[in-house]
Structure formats: structure tokens, C-alpha cells
Amino acid sequence: MSNFNIRAATIVDAMAIASVRYQSWQETYRGIVGDSYLDKMSLVEGEERWKSILSQPSPNKFNVVVTNEREEVVGFVSGGRTRDNETKTEGEIYALYLLKKYHSLGLGKKLFLYGVNEMRKLGFQSFSVFVLSQNPTVHFYRKFKPDFEINEVVELGDEDYDEIGLAWNSMNIS
Numbered sequence: 001m002s003n004f005n006i007r008a009a010t011i012v013d014a015m016a017i018a019s020v021r022y023q024s025w026q027e028t029y030r031g032i033v034g035d036s037y038l039d040k041m042s043l044v045e046g047e048e049r050w051k052s053i054l055s056q057p058s059p060n061k062f063n064v065v066v067t068n069e070r071e072e073v074v075g076f077v078s079g080g081r082t083r084d085n086e087t088k089t090e091g092e093i094y095a096l097y098l099l100k101k102y103h104s105l106g107l108g109k110k111l112f113l114y115g116v117n118e119m120r121k122l123g124f125q126s127f128s129v130f131v132l133s134q135n136p137t138v139h140f141y142r143k144f145k146p147d148f149e150i151n152e153v154v155e156l157g158d159e160d161y162d163e164i165g166l167a168w169n170s171m172n173i174s
Contacts, residue, residue: 004107006114009063009076011054016073017065018046024097032134037157053078062118066098066107074102077115082128086150087167091124108140113173120171127171130154133162141166144173 009017022043030038054063061080065073075098082092093115098108119127130152131138146166154163 003069004066004074004110005071006064006066006110009054009065009078011051013065013073013076014050014054015043015047017050017063017076018043020073020076020097020099021095022046023099027100028135028137029132032132033156033161034159037159040157060122062115062122064111064114064118066111068102074099075107075111077111077118079115079119079127080122081124084128084130084152084165086152087128087165089124089126089128089167089169091119091122091127093119093127093129096129108137112141112144116171116173125171126167126169128165128167130163130165133164138164138166144168 022041025033025041026038058080061078063078064076066075068074075096077093077096079091079093079095082089083094084092093112096108096111096115098111116127129141131141132154133151147169148167150165150167152163152165153160155161
């Protein structure tokens with residue numbers, strides 16, 4: 001794993017991050033989320049969104065990428081102050097995506113723990129992550145032994161989907 005580098009994302013990474021997110025959604029959610037929603041996803045809109053996010057840094061947020069030996073972005077994690085009051089946590093991992101061909105190399109765990117450490121640096125004492133209930137990565141997060149889970153419904157396009165919020169009451173994760 002020494003050929004991979006984790007670093008803060010910059011505006012130059014916007015298209016690569018959008019591409020990782022797009023490709024991950026196509027690979028993971030086809031058959032889970034309606035095709036109409038997935039077919040409407042746009043790399044151009046994704047790039048614009050990430051340019052906006054990365055051009056306006058916030059003291060309570062982080063955006064980090066993992067690159068391969070060719071300096072190509074193959075995954076990312078972003079987070080900050082929680083957006084959900086139901087978990088009563090301070091921090092939240094907003095997104096963690098890794099291209100499928102890089103799964104099972106320990107990079108997901110490395111990104112997750114890096115994100116937890118970033119939240120610790122921001123002074124957060126607890127955190128959460130939300131995942132569609134049918135997403136196979138739910139098991140990945142459960143390996144880190146969350147203190148509790150909540151169920152919510154999220155709307156994507158015109159359809160509702162079950163979502164699981166996994167929450168940790170401390171930052172002592174390994």
C-alpha cells in the first residue's frame with residue numbers, strides 16, 4: 001500500500017472527485033437506486049459542485065483524496081460538522097468513495113480512519129455516517145462497531161430509499 005498517498009483535496013481535483021463519485025454510484029447502486037436517477041447523473045454538474053466546495057474551504061470541514069502511484073485520484077473522503085440532528089453527533093463523514101478496482105486493499109479503512117482523525121483535529125467528540133440500507137458497504141462501517149444506528153428515509157429523484165445512520169459516541173476508532 002505504500003504506492004498510495006492520502007492528501008488534502010484541491011480545486012484541481014474537482015473532476016477526479018466527481019468522476020470517482022459518479023463511477024462508484026454507477027457500480028454500487030445500479031439495481032438498488034432507480035435507473036432514471038443514475039442515468040441523470042452528470043459529471044459536468046459533479047465537477048461544478050466539487051469546484052464550488054473546494055474553492056470555499058470551511059474551518060469545520062475536510063476533503064481528502066487518495067491517489068495511486070500515477071497520482072490519479074482513486075478515492076476520497078469528506079466530512080465536517082453533522083448535518084443530521086437525529087444522531088446527536090458533532091461530526092459526520094459526508095462521503096467516502098473508492099473505485100471498485102481498489103476495494104479490498106485496505107484503502108477504504110485507511111480513508112475512513114483518516115476522516116475520523118480529521119474530525120478529531122476539528123475538535124469533534126462524536127460522529128456519524130449515513131449509507132443506503134441496501135449498499136453493501138454497510139457491513140464495512142459496522143466492522144468499526146458503531147454505538148448505535150438509526151433508520152431514515154432519503155429521497156433520490158422521485159423515489160424514497162431506506163438509509164441507515166451509524167453513529168459513534170467517541171473518536172476512539174481503530
